Amino acid sequence: MPTLDPVVLFFLLGLAAGLARADLRLPGAGYEFLSMVLLLAIGLKGGVELARQSPAELLPQLGAVLLMGIVLPLAAYPVLRWRLARPDAASIAAHYGSVSVGTFAVAVAFLASNGVDHEAYIPVFVVLLEMPAIVVGILLARGMGRQTDWNRLGHEVFLGKGMVLMGGGLLIGWAAGPEGMRPLGGLFFDLFKGFLALFLLEMGLIAASQMASLRRHGAFLVVFGIVMPLLSALLGGWVGWLLGLSVGGTALLATLAASASYIAVPAAMRLAVPEANPTLSLAASLGVTFPFNVLVGIPIYLDLARLIHRLGA
Amino acid sequence: MSNEYRKLLTVITESAIERDLLADMERLGAHGYTVTDARGKGSRGVRDAGWGEAGNIRVEVLCDDATAQAIALHLRMRYYDNYAMILFMSEVQVLRPEKF
Numbered sequence A: 001m002p003t004l005d006p007v008v009l010f011f012l013l014g015l016a017a018g019l020a021r022a023d024l025r026l027p028g029a030g031y032e033f034l035s036m037v038l039l040l041a042i043g044l045k046g047g048v049e050l051a052r053q054s055p056a057e058l059l060p061q062l063g064a065v066l067l068m069g070i071v072l073p074l075a076a077y078p079v080l081r082w083r084l085a086r087p088d089a090a091s092i093a094a095h096y097g098s099v100s101v102g103t104f105a106v107a108v109a110f111l112a113s114n115g116v117d118h119e120a121y122i123p124v125f126v127v128l129l130e131m132p133a134i135v136v137g138i139l140l141a142r143g144m145g146r147q148t149d150w151n152r153l154g155h156e157v158f159l160g161k162g163m164v165l166m167g168g169g170l171l172i173g174w175a176a177g178p179e180g181m182r183p184l185g186g187l188f189f190d191l192f193k194g195f196l197a198l199f200l201l202e203m204g205l206i207a208a209s210q211m212a213s214l215r216r217h218g219a220f221l222v223v224f225g226i227v228m229p230l231l232s233a234l235l236g237g238w239v240g241w242l243l244g245l246s247v248g249g250t251a252l253l254a255t256l257a258a259s260a261s262y263i264a265v266p267a268a269m270r271l272a273v274p275e276a277n278p279t280l281s282l283a284a285s286l287g288v289t290f291p292f293n294v295l296v297g298i299p300i301y302l303d304l305a306r307l308i309h310r311l312g313a
Numbered sequence B: 001m002s003n004e005y006r007k008l009l010t011v012i013t014e015s016a017i018e019r020d021l022l023a024d025m026e027r028l029g030a031h032g033y034t035v036t037d038a039r040g041k042g043s044r045g046v047r048d049a050g051w052g053e054a055g056n057i058r059v060e061v062l063c064d065d066a067t068a069q070a071i072a073l074h075l076r077m078r079y080y081d082n083y084a085m086i087l088f089m090s091e092v093q094v095l096r097p098e099k100f
Helices: A006-019 A028-050 A055-081 A086-097 A101-113 A123-130 A132-142 A150-158 A161-190 A192-217 A219-242 A247-258 A264-272 A278-312 B015-027 B065-079
Strands: B005-014 B034-038 B040-042 B045-047 B056-063 B085-093
Touching: A006 A101, A006 A192, A006 A278, A028 A101, A028 A123, A028 A161, A028 A192, A055 A086, A055 A123, A055 A132, A055 A219, A055 A247, A086 A132, A086 A219, A086 A264, A086 A278, A101 A123, A101 A192, A101 A247, A101 A278, A123 A132, A123 A161, A123 A247, A132 A150, A132 A264, A150 A264, A161 A192, A161 A264, A192 A219, A192 A278, A219 A247, A219 A278, A247 A278, A264 A278, A264 B015, B005 B015, B005 B065, B015 B034, B015 B056, B015 B065, B056 B065, B065 B085
Parallel strands: none
Antiparallel strands: B005 B056, B005 B085, B034 B056, B040 B045
């Protein structure tokens, strides 16, 4: 039986404190710092491993993961369209096609505490999965019209915090190699769990504040926010198995597929599809899917990965 | 004390559009601006700046009347429909009118 990682308890503390309206508020700069360290740490760790991979092996994997990032929002859109206006459906679809680095970090910690190994270059997939859903979401909302300023948007997407720090971390890790990274390991790797715990405390507070708007926006988003990640995880797990990833790697890809963005996509959608209501997408992504994945989903995705590998073998 | 008056234009809106908004203001003739992080509550709910993406900003611009009107008109046309934004103007006394 997989155990609940202690960092998850920090998330629960934040959630409970937020719901009880406790007088707890992390300073904005603190949150910025924590997310910076996490993004860099994840990038660095992946970069170190990336140096050992052969490009011939990696390229088809990257292609398949990219394709998954396009398929997920396309699958979510018609379901959302059933109840929501076009811009809202497109925007939420983009959120669910993209990824949450916070969820990924919890999954990595969960695998480690359960002694499950995984391919350490998977952070490359995280970087890669951030973008395609944004483009698909905009096309779903706008069509191929000329209304979208792609230059401006490209700037927003490629030079957003996540891309710069995680991509930059990958490059630094790749260039420095394991030996070069050793002196920095104390901050980025040894303290990783501590930073993650504080980050999750804040995420609990944020999730609690989003849950308030859920009461207004109804059951559909709650059901979608739970069922969609489960189905996405099936696709992610299947792709992971096809690509020959280990059980841990498959579980991580399933988690990535299941997670929903709450940083890169909201910012891009606010600019590109301003008529979409950001409250809806954030309530679903932060108020439902993030807590669901952190508390319940990730252990399920590990079991799923094991099952897929057993069935496949 | 100088008797010169200028308009103080204050805009409170989502931090997501900061870059576009400031570019618009400069294009329409503002010589400078001051941006501060803000939080509060309005018709679009609580904006508590709990995390970077949910923050508000307060932009202040000192300029002549024509520029203030031009900026106000443009913001109303471009942003009012879809973004949380309020805008107000007041007349203020300035000491160095040539700056604004």
